Amino acid sequence: MAGISVDTGKCIGSAQCVLAAPDVFDQDDDGFVVVLDDSPSGAAEAAARTARGLCPAQAISVHD
Amino acid sequence: MTSTDLVPFMLRRPGAPFPPPEYADFRERPGLVKAALPSGETVWLVTRHEEVRSVLTDPRISSNPTHEGFPRPSRTVGAPSADDVPGWFVSLDPPDHNRFRKALIPEFTVRRIRSLRPAVEEIVDRSIDQMTAKGDSADLVEDFSLSVPSLVISSLLGVPKVDRDFFEEKTKVLVTLTSTDEERDKASEHLLRYINRLISIKSKRPGDDLISKLLQGGLLTPQELSGVAMLLLIAGHETTANNISLGVVTLLQQKQWIGDERAIEELLRYHSVADLVALRVAVEDVEIGGQLVRKGEGIVPLVAGANHDPEVFERPHEFDPSRSATGHVAFGYGVHQCLGQNLVRLEMDVAYRGLFQRLPNLEIAVPLEELQFKYDGVLFGLHALPVRW
Numbered sequence: 140m141a142g143i144s145v146d147t148g149k150c151i152g153s154a155q156c157v158l159a160a161p162d163v164f165d166q167d168d169d170g171f172v173v174v175l176d177d178s179p180s181g182a183a184e185a186a187a188r189t190a191r192g193l194c195p196a197q198a199i200s201v202h203d
Numbered sequence: 204m205t206s207t208d209l210v211p212f213m214l215r216r217p218g219a220p221f222p223p224p225e226y227a228d229f230r231e232r233p234g235l236v237k238a239a240l241p242s243g244e245t246v247w248l249v250t251r252h253e254e255v256r257s258v259l260t261d262p263r264i265s266s267n268p269t270h271e272g273f274p275r276p277s278r279t280v281g282a283p284s285a286d287d288v289p290g291w292f293v294s295l296d297p298p299d300h301n302r303f304r305k306a307l308i309p310e311f312t313v314r315r316i317r318s319l320r321p322a323v324e325e326i327v328d329r330s331i332d333q334m335t336a337k338g339d340s341a342d343l344v345e346d347f348s349l350s351v352p353s354l355v356i357s358s359l360l361g362v363p364k365v366d367r368d369f370f371e372e373k374t375k376v377l378v379t380l381t382s383t384d385e386e387r388d389k390a391s392e393h394l395l396r397y398i399n400r401l402i403s404i405k406s407k408r409p410g411d412d413l414i415s416k417l418l419q420g421g422l423l424t425p426q427e428l429s430g431v432a433m434l435l436l437i438a439g440h441e442t443t444a445n446n447i448s449l450g451v452v453t454l455l456q457q458k459q460w461i462g463d464e465r466a467i468e469e470l471l472r473y474h475s476v477a478d479l480v481a482l483r484v485a486v487e488d489v490e491i492g493g494q495l496v497r498k499g500e501g502i503v504p505l506v507a508g509a510n511h512d513p514e515v516f517e518r519p520h521e522f523d524p525s526r527s528a529t530g531h532v533a534f535g536y537g538v539h540q541c542l543g544q545n546l547v548r549l550e551m552d553v554a555y556r557g558l559f560q561r562l563p564n565l566e567i568a569v570p571l572e573e574l575q576f577k578y579d580g581v582l583f584g585l586h587a588l589p590v591r592w
């Protein structure tokens with residue numbers, strides 16, 4: 140299991156995270172990232188790590 | 204050759220659609236490669252995936268063309284800046300850029316873009332109707348690929364249906380090779396005037412469209428909004444059209460991937476049409492991949508180079524949708540990463556579904572060697588794509 144946090148100040152609403160890990164991330168009506176599951180495990184955790192690598196604004200942190 | 208020798212730029216893609224073969228050689232060299240643009244200016248070329256991403260996220264590197272040393276690629280007078288066109292936010296750095304992005308992202312969320320599917324389907328269907336009404340052959344570029352993105356953007360902006368033909372005709376002039384500079388200037392003047400009129404109409408009678416919502420949001424001035432609308436139009440037209448056409452060529456050669464959703468991401472990576480779009484300049488001394496880049500030196504992060512970097516994408520010249528192509532930088536990276544990317548994915552998906560379902564016998568009407576690729580513009584693509592069905 141990993142802990143997820145995001146820096147909405149950096150987020151540019153590209154939605155890479157929503158596409159890569161829809162169980163972990165969503166966008167609010169303003170387009171900014173929201174965390175749906177801040178301690179994912181298994182496949183969702185792996186997807187969240189992928190999303191961290193894809194995020195163009197480096198707004199996602201994954202803590203072990 | 205050592206890395207200090209100048210290489211001439213721009214380079215061609217003889218094995219189209221692949222990026223210029225020189226990129227593979229550049230990637231192997233230590234540091235960056237110094238190149239001379241046709242204007243005589245020198246720039247640093249960046250071809251490795253990791254370094255393209257670091258250039259596009261480094262705060263010491265700017266998108267603002269008013270900085271000394273900003274690259275000017277061939278045959279253009281240089282990129283417009285937000286000084287020339289208020290609202291041209293692709294050329295603003297943070298924090299000035301933030302306000303525009305914040306104003307626009309609600310209109311481009313995954314949910315919002317999904318809700319546009321029926322409207323995009325209608326546009327694609329209508330475009331196929333019009334193309335097939337003319338006979339059993341066409342130029343797919345002119346008769347389909349250029350129409351769809353223009354109609355989609357006009358619907359997004361809230362251009363009334365009766366004006367869409369006008370809008371489409373003018374936007375086509377902007378991207379057609381045979382247009383003269385004068386015709387282009389005139390078309391963009393007409394479009395700008397039209398957009399300004401649309402903004403004033405929407406401020407009195409708002410609808411459920413992007414312009415009305417941005418006016419109500421109050422984050423942007425009407426003058427900025429007209430620059431934003433022009434940017435959306437220009438950024439989203441030929442880029443999308445070229446991808447649609449190139450994708451048809453690639454899918455017709457490898458028909459097993461038609462209808463496979465993974466094909467879209469791989470097509471974006473494989474063709475990397477916007478290779479020369481993300482231009483930058485260093486505003487402080489900065490080291491990139493072991494290369495010292497001085498303040499005031501231009502940088503060209505080549506997204507086709509990054510997207511064909513074998514360190515990240517094995518057998519990069521193979522079109523293989525079963526690979527994970529996410530992580531490509533066809534839409535750039537960093538704060539300017541393409542605002543329209545989810546709209547592009549939708550348009551490509553709907554366009555291919557429409558074309559291949561309605562025209563199951565679609566084929567290219569000339570031998571592949573005769574296809575005319577665009578080498579000389581900022582965007583890679585096809586001048587024409589003769590097809591029959």
Ligand code: HEM
Binds near residue numbers: 440482541543
């Ligand atoms: C396949 C089609 C497309 C490709 C390959 C593409 C590529 C790109 C690239 C590489 C950038 C980054 C530029 C930079 O970093 O300097 C960009 C930015 C942008 N694109 Fe796209 N684009 C496409 C379609 C669209 C569409 C359909 C729209 C709008 C409806 C659009 C709107 C924008 C805007 C507004 C920006 C500037 C974003 C910012 O500065 O924050 N693009 N695009």
Ligand code: SF4
Binds near residue numbers: 149194
């Ligand atoms: S990928 Fe990054 S920038 Fe894009 S929406 Fe998610 S957190 Fe925001």
